Amino acid sequence: MHPQLGVRGRWFERLPHFRTGFAPATGHEIQSEYLVPADAGGHALEAIARLEPRLAPVLHTMEVRSVAADACWLSPAFGQESVALHFTWLPDQAAVSRAVDDVEEALGPFHARPHWGKVFHFDPDTVAGLYPRWGDFYRLLDTYDPQGKFRNTMIDRFFPRH
Secondary structure, three states: OOOOOOOOOOHHHHOOOOOOOOOOOOOOOEEEEEEEEHHHHHHHHHHHHOOHHHHOOOEEEEEEEEEOOEOOOOOOOEOOOEEEEEEEEOOOHHHHHHHHHHHHHHHHHHOOEEOOOOOOOOOHHHHHOOOOOHHHHHHHHHHHOOOOOOOOHHHHHHOOOO
């Protein structure tokens, strides 16, 4: 069995996200993920690398993937080939909150779109500016859910009722 967390090793033992012989995520981790346009991926990674001293104490693992463009209006990959930067944080909410702020400041210039189901702090106006079809989706909410039956706290925050 090979040790994890900061111990150097052969690339083929480090490359897989889930390695045999180790327990996968248990559900207690905190995760964040941001997608940047593919042509900005290298610069975004350089920006994250500069944060290493602040991120390392709270970061369990980071994964980088390429993601094909799609046509879903609120998908982080809408209309653009992307590079996804995934962070699995240690379960320390206060430290993670500071790290997420640092990551978002570093990735902001690259028009990073957050993963909706993971931790992020971007405000609604910032997020709205990242999606060309935001207004179209907003109108659909009013059309297909006029009573707000399918609303929740997050929908209300990003798409407040008119």
